Amino acid sequence: MDPIRSYHERSKHHLHRYAPGPGNLDWDTQPDPFRRFDGAPQLDLPLLKDELPVRWDDLFAPSGRSSQAMTVENLAQLLQLSLGLSAWKSYGGNRWALRCNPSSGNLHPTEGYLVCPDLPGLPAGVYHYRPDRHGLEQRAAAPLTFSGGVLVALTGIHWREAWKYGMRAFRYCQHDCGHALAALAYAAAIFGWPTRLMTEWSDDDITTLTGLDRTENFSVAEAEAPEALLWIGPGAAPDPASVRAMLANAHWAGHANALSPAHRDWPDIPMVAAATRKAARMAAPVIALAPLPPLAPASSAAVTRLIRERRSAQAFDGITTISAQRFYRMLDALLPRAAIPPWTVLDETPCVHPVLFVHRVDGLDPGIYCLPRAPGALADLRAAMREDWLWASVPGCPEHLPLYLLVPLDARNFATTASCHQDIAADSAFSLGMLARFDDIDAAHPWLYRQRFWEAGMLGQVLYLEAEAAGVQGTGIGCYFDDAVHEALGLNTERFQDLYHFTVGKALVDGRLSSVSGYAFLERDATP
Template structure:
């Protein structure tokens, strides 16, 4: 995958990885060829010897409705203390259920993951709060505890952390690579985007806001979290910094610095080994280095367009209930249809608004524009449609997509919804074939290909490769919860034939690329699989 030229050029390395990790109609991206079940990675990272704080299970007592959350109508902010942070983690990275079939039992989480393998880990950086010591904590979702990875030597440490906390996300690439091989790095970034969204939704339910700390670099974040402490990972798989979020009732302080926070910390705990053996995928290591985020990245100045409030979904569930009932569908019935007005409302939720989570966390202008395979939308002709999430992108897309496309604005859609019909006709076979011949892309109400502005954002910023995948994960999480609110279900599709989709649209070069697929419809439940509550194994009071 690597030549001497790409070795010295991070952007060329990113492009080389992207091309090498594509699936093609006649071959798949390099993978393990089979699954070594005895070597499946442990989905839970633990730090042996680290002090831990038990968190109460309080999400059931949170009265905030999902309808108010999706519309950006926050309740009075909860106080910043242990019990509220317990709800934040319970509804963002915590367990949502256990599944059981025969002798197998596995956990589901509020943040979805490719293959349910969960490469994303969560950390809390906070000053001393009621019920919680100052320092750096790792969230262990299985036990719903915070493991204190680092404690400060000074009582004045973290004085700049007022009005909020830092929630940091990291990735363990091996968890995905065990199953998916070279393409796993993409999936780790999808999952990070989903997790960013779950934190934003959970924060909004508490009356808080989440903000992405775009200027924090990888090296500084790794130091703050202790990820570069070789002695703590001597026998464990490596963990990589992804992103830091500011979460709380107040905006982040202007002087917030990961390097300053890293001073004077004493670390404790040894990371557990997840598999007895690991296959190193060189291409993943190379792209991770090439997409390294430097420190002090200039902050973008994007301001969302003012739009009408989201149409009401009719969902009566609390935010806690709906967030935890989210599941990834494994099959669709091929019959269920979706009213056009509900479809429009789902798509409207993909447009950024100043106060509506999770897109209020996103500091960049939209670079992802959903291509829609409409199968069963009541009153809408089956066919291909496109949602241009930014007005300026429409002209570029019209110039990039070569073919006999109609580009007719959908008359029934709300005036502010930039939804365009490209062609009418049965597109189920196209959706199925392009999504690695999976029926789930054709048996749904609609399927999605997240068409992404690609070459331009990467110029002089190879780390933006990760941001593009994060944005698709954010949009995917919106569709997950909007589907649940509509009484149907969704699932992400990481396996698709990249360039087959590009050829269908007449796309040339790398200006635009499909980075993620999705599908939404009426689910078929597997009655053989039992569903169990998430935390009964703890026998812990709320």
């Protein structure tokens, strides 16, 4: 078995046993949630406290939003609304931060880097974003001369997730990367800025760009792995060779902090990280998206409020239903449209397809449904699943929405069991698993393994914000019994694998927790 499939099989949860993990948590080695680079020049960014005059529905207008200036103030808001803090929670003497980009276990393995040319108040260089301070640390000063936009790189610290989740942590790091990609795409859309995943850059290119290969700067620190690179803004992005040349004489500064005093090794994680490394520079594919009607209106609420108030639900009331209209809008937002966030990020045909467990949607029979997100996926999914599924059209469903009923039944007990016996999968209005194409992950394209988790994470971020817009809440579920789902669906696991679960309903709020805004503890003027 190749190393990727070996890792994937070994990291599965099963009904009779869980994937290898630490068991009891060692609180003495709990990772610091914030990376910093001591000795790097610091730049505080202006804070946004009041809402911007952009509605949720404005992001999806067919004409798009006009592009705003690439200023320090707008870039500061981009980072705050994507990777920044949304709140501080406290209970029983403990305090912890929440962020606009959700994370498995709120552990946040994803780090962000801004790479920009000279801007007023921001010299050209490579900057690490500090979400705790809402500031930038200048890792490198360099004569970067590209124009029209900026580069934002994402890296991952596997140890942050492995501390709690053990071997399965690599999966969660990729989920989180996908959530962060979508969070950046939504935030960029507020300013009319397109986003594009830089598929032509190799992992080595991203490593050089962010200084991860400067081992002397990580002598006592946990390693960061290159993940994804985005071009944000209009115009043509710079190519890797030209940026490497611009960085040739860069002045680097800062030493990464250690997050934990001790560590437990999980050898499978560096193994799969090496196996999925993207060594080749691949030209970005060009795909033709099927024309779809505009998204139906969902909410006139301020985008900035929805983003900052988004929370991961911990429990649902088990009563609240949602209308079929809102349900269809949430699913419709999962279909890629040209120039509509967050799907401007991905350049490949959709490869992740939800299987839904509908519990409480007005006008829909409870049951199991499927949403093939690409025209050719319907035949592939039908061929890969049980022959006796109905694949029936859904009365009242918008004609362009490819939603199919597989079987009408009460799926609550199965949804609970499949999601590691968690009631949130059944007490919601609906929950789902995400089936990802798996047969094209091969020796020539090993990084697709990571990208499929990114796509699943992006679907999760869409559902998080669509749920908030609909007046309900969502939460991602990384713990599920992989093969129990495959067996129930009669799934051919050579072709598809279940990579992520999610659930949407009316959250129960824990009144014991107190909350303040993410930057209430910073004495700094806010931007209007």
